[in-house]
Amino acid sequence: MEQLTVQGLVRLMGAGANxxxxxxxxxxxxxxxxxxxxxxxxxxxxxxVWTCTDGxxxxxxxxxxxxxxVAALDHALAHPAPLMTLFKxxxxxxxxxxxxxxxxxxxxxxxxxxxxVVLARxxxxxxxxxxxxxxxxxxxxxxxxITAFLGQLKExxxxxxxxxxxxxxxxxHLVVAAQGLDLVDIERGVRALRNxxxxxxxxxxxxxxxxxxxxxxxxxxxxxxxxxxxxEQVGGMENLKAWMERREQAFGLxxxxxxxxxxxxxxxxxxxxxxxxxxxxxIAARWRLPLIRLDMAAVYDGSFGTPESSLRKAFRTAEAVAxxxxxxDEIESGISVQGFKAEGGPASRLLGSFLTWMQEKxxxxxxxxxxxxxxxxxxxxxxxxxxxxxxxVGLPDAGAREDIFRIHLERQKADSARFDVPLLAGSTKGFxxxxxxxxxxxxxxxxxxxxxxxTQQDVIVAVSRTVPLSVTMAEQIKKIEAxxxxxxxxxxxxx
Numbered sequence: 001m002e003q004l005t006v007q008g009l010v011r012l013m014g015a016g017a018n019x020x021x022x023x024x025x026x027x028x029x030x031x032x033x034x035x036x037x038x039x040x041x042x043x044x045x046x047x048x049v050w051t052c053t054d055g056x057x058x059x060x061x062x063x064x065x066x067x068x069x070v071a072a073l074d075h076a077l078a079h080p081a082p083l084m085t086l087f088k089x090x091x092x093x094x095x096x097x098x099x100x101x102x103x104x105x106x107x108x109x110x111x112x113x114x115x116x117v118v119l120a121r122x123x124x125x126x127x128x129x130x131x132x133x134x135x136x137x138x139x140x141x142x143x144x145x146i147t148a149f150l151g152q153l154k155e156x157x158x159x160x161x162x163x164x165x166x167x168x169x170x171x172x173h174l175v176v177a178a179q180g181l182d183l184v185d186i187e188r189g190v191r192a193l194r195n196x197x198x199x200x201x202x203x204x205x206x207x208x209x210x211x212x213x214x215x216x217x218x219x220x221x222x223x224x225x226x227x228x229x230x231x232e233q234v235g236g237m238e239n240l241k242a243w244m245e246r247r248e249q250a251f252g253l254x255x256x257x258x259x260x261x262x263x264x265x266x267x268x269x270x271x272x273x274x275x276x277x278x279x280x281x282x283i284a285a286r287w288r289l290p291l292i293r294l295d296m297a298a299v300y301d302g303s304f305g306t307p308e309s310s311l312r313k314a315f316r317t318a319e320a321v322a323x324x325x326x327x328x329d330e331i332e333s334g335i336s337v338q339g340f341k342a343e344g345g346p347a348s349r350l351l352g353s354f355l356t357w358m359q360e361k362x363x364x365x366x367x368x369x370x371x372x373x374x375x376x377x378x379x380x381x382x383x384x385x386x387x388x389x390x391x392x393v394g395l396p397d398a399g400a401r402e403d404i405f406r407i408h409l410e411r412q413k414a415d416s417a418r419f420d421v422p423l424l425a426g427s428t429k430g431f432x433x434x435x436x437x438x439x440x441x442x443x444x445x446x447x448x449x450x451x452x453x454x455t456q457q458d459v460i461v462a463v464s465r466t467v468p469l470s471v472t473m474a475e476q477i478k479k480i481e482a483x484x485x486x487x488x489x490x491x492x493x494x495x
Contacts, residue, residue: 004030004136009037009117013084017134018115019108023123024138025313026182027088034117038084047084047117048076052092056085069093073103073116081113091120094129101128108132122309140320146178146186147171153190160190163204170204177208180321185215212321216292220304222314225291225327229281235407235433236400237491240268240279240391244286257288259323259364263388266367267331267381269374269488270393271477273434273469276370277329279393279491283368284325292318293327296334300350307334307350319363328369332376351378358386375483392484393491395470395477396433400492401425404433408440414454424456427463430470439463 002008004022012020024030031049038047048056048063055066056075066072069090076085094100105128107116123135141149150171154160164170178186189211193203213224231241243266251261268276284291299310318326335351358367367387371377374390382390396404402425406416428436442465443458470477484490 002136003139004033006033006036006040008136009034009115010040012134013037013041013115018111019104019118019129019133020115021091021118021120021123021125021133021135022138023120023135023309025121026138026184027119029141029183030117030119030138031086031088034084034086041082041084044082044084047086048079050085050087050090052089069097070099070103073100073107076114076116077107077111079114081111083114085114085116087116087118090118094118094126095124101126104129105132122305124306137316139316140180141183142320143175143179145183146175146181149183149186150174150178153187157190157194159193160204173205174208177205177212180317181208181212181215185211216317219313219317221295221298221310222317223293223295225281225284225293227281227285227291229278229285231279231282231286233407234275234279234282235403236396237275237279237393239489239493240393240491243389243391244283253287257323262287262289262323262364262366264367265326265358265365265369265387267369267371267374267387267390268393268491269371269390269480269484270491271395271432271469271480272372273432274393274395275433276393277327278433280325280327280329280368280370283366284327287325287366289366290321290324291327292321292324293329294318296328296331300334308353311350311353315357315361318365319361323364323366325366325368328367330372331369331381332371332373335377335381351380355380355386373480374488375480390488391491392488394481394484395430396436397492398422398425398429400433401428401431401436404436405440408437409454412440412444412454414444419456419459424459424463427460428468431463431466431468432470435466435468439466 004024009020022030034047038044046059048058050056050066050069050072052067052069054062055068056063056072063075066075069087072087076083090100094104104116107114109132118133125133125135150160154164154171178189181189186208189208190204192207192211213226216222216224231244234241247263248256255261256263268279270276281291294314298304299314300307302310304310305313314326318324335354369387374382380386402421405419405421405424409416409419409421428439431439439462440459443462444454446462447454447458
């Protein structure tokens with residue numbers, strides 16, 4: 001979908017396109033762009049802005065008798081050209097009102113030197129209008145627009161001007177931190193420090209990151225994940241770690257972190273609790289990239305708009321924040337063979353949107369997807385070319401279990417040298433990393449409750465009380481392992 005710009009809107013008017021629908025979440029920014037485009041039209045004056053409460057207004061003056069949408073369109077048709085009109089609420093009326101649709105079609109045919117810009121929540125334009133209307137998107141601002149806006153904001157906000165004066169390179173850091181934010185949110189993040197005397201540059205950057213976290217969280221389908229996980233905190237998975245290191249050797253860590261040589265992505269499937277999500281965090285931290293989690297279940301249930309529009313919004317946000325890691329956890333909960341067969345149209349459109357974006361995306365977005373039941377995914381998802389590699393994460397072997405025990409013992413402030421770690425690893429054959437972690441946590445709780453230090457006996461008792469998933473779900477795990485054999489690269493061991 002083409003994005004709304006000042007130049008693009010002027011070009012459309014020059015080409016005779018007088019009916020435009022803009023899919024937007026930010027009325028203020030869209031209105032500003034329409035105002036800038038109108039200023040380039042000789043003799044057009046200010047745009048007429050229509051709302052369902054006031055009708056048409058221009059420069060604060062209400063035009064009487066234009067609250068009804070049909071009457072407003074009649075007024076626009078009778079008004080002398082050139083004219084730019086902005087309808088903020090018209091999309092609420094056109095779905096079941098044949099009079100509005102007919103009047104819009106008449107406007108498209110009869111209006112010369114005039115344009116009507118209609119704001120909408122999604123792309124669901126009535127079928128009767130599709131031949132007459134141009135649909136544009138209102139994406140998040142790019143680097144150039146953010147830089148220009150921050151320059152204007154520096155002139156208005158003394159706190160930003162003072163911070164930039166004390167830190168010459170601050171503006172570049174602020175531009176990077178502001179990627180993925182709308183202009184109004186950038187301004188809100190800067191203004192949050194008005195009452196902080198002599199706000200430092202790092203406080204400005206942190207304020208923008210906190211604003212970004214709040215905005216992404218508010219979308220309902222995405223979450224900005226605070227992350228400091230290192231690969232050393234993940235036991236085993238030597239093949240996955242080697243895959244990362246080879247990319248770093250080939251392209252350089254700085255090139256990857258800047259997005260210049262960021263790989264396409266990986267798909268990790270396997271048994272629950274074996275560290276797939278943890279390793280996604282390790283990738284983002286190692287490559288110094290922001291981590292954004294996409295909830296596919298929330299996308300699919302339609303609570304935040306149609307699944308297709310929610311998915312497109314998520315992709316636009318990820319591309320605006322890029323370079324970044326887009327973490328799709330349990331991807332099969334939103335895209336699966338069963339859903340594709342049962343749902344038909346919606347599921348196929350969602351799958352098509354995802355596949356097209358994965359194939360055509362130009363922005364440096366590293367997609368890290370995890371799945372517990374990869375056999376539920378359509379073949380189109382897992383074929384070579386969508387992801388750089390498909391890894392199978394199985395139950396940890398003895399060496400990996402030793403690493404996991406050491407990591408979690410150290411987290412409990414216990415000296416792992418005082419424990420017979422090989423013995424503990426041998427007694428937990430078939431345990432997942434999450435089950436080993438929980439055993440150590442349970443042992444640490446019992447020791448803390450008795451006001452004493454953690455001992456090996458505490459851990460052994462906790463292990464003896466645990467029934468691992470490999471026992472309770474033995475048949476399902478064997479099925480997963482059989483599917484992954486020769487179909488995916490093992491995350492650990494030889495291949």
